[in-house]
Each structure stands twice: as C-alpha cells, then as structure tokens.
Amino acid sequence: MIKCNLxxxxxxxxxxxxxxxxxxxxxxxxxDFDLLAQFSVHTTDDIGRFVNDKVQTIAGVANTKTIIxxxxxxxDSGYHDDV
Known part of the structure; x- marks a missing residue:
C-alpha cells in the first residue's frame, strides 16, 4: 500500500x-493509503530492498506498507476440499 504526497x-x-x-x-x-500496488517478484528476492530501491524512491511516495x-x-485455483 502506498501513501502519496498531495x-x-x-x-x-x-x-x-x-x-x-x-x-x-x-x-x-x-x-489511510492512496494506492494498492501488486508486485510479482521472485521468491528469492529481498522484498525490503525491492520496496526500498524501486518503490520508495519514486517522487511523490510519502509512505508504504508491505503485505506479503x-x-x-x-x-479456478487455490484450495479445494475435494482434491
């Protein structure tokens, strides 16, 4: 989730x-936040570094909250009782 400057x-x-x-x-x-962004990163990627380097450095980003x-x-996918 991303909070942006006005x-x-x-x-x-x-x-x-x-x-x-x-x-x-x-x-x-x-x-409380303005945008919900979905990122698809490799399972071995450092999520903190990804957010720090690629998201928080964008001009206008005031705050972020990361949910994994x-x-x-x-x-059509996910959990099924009958499987």
Whole structure:
C-alpha cells in the first residue's frame, strides 16, 4: 500500500506501471493509503530492498506498507476440499 504526497497519486501510479516491470496492477483506494500496488517478484528476492530501491524512491511516495500474499483463492485455483 502506498501513501502519496498531495496531488501526486496519478503520477505515482503511472510511474509504478511504466517503470517497474514487476507491477502487473495498481489500484486507487480509499482510506489511510492512496494506492494498492501488486508486485510479482521472485521468491528469492529481498522484498525490503525491492520496496526500498524501486518503490520508495519514486517522487511523490510519502509512505508504504508491505503485505506479503501467500496464496490466491479463486474459483479456478487455490484450495479445494475435494482434491
């Protein structure tokens, strides 16, 4: 999740999508943060260094909060009782 400086949400979102190849999707959100960005990184990558070097250095980023997702549960993948 990314908190942006005032007036910079669209600039930050555009740079995330255009400049970081590991960014498949960026959502604008409401609440304490302005953007929710999904990053797809290799399992051996240092997540802290990725966020520090690639995300927090974008002009207009004020704060970040990192959440690591383990599994996506969808109708076509994920957990099934009958398997």
């Amino acid at each position: 007036g910079k949400v669209y600039d930050v979102a555009e740079r995330l999508v255009d400049e970081i190849e590991e960014t498949p999707t960026v959502y604008s959100i409401s609440g 997702c383990f599994n996506a549960f969808t109708k």
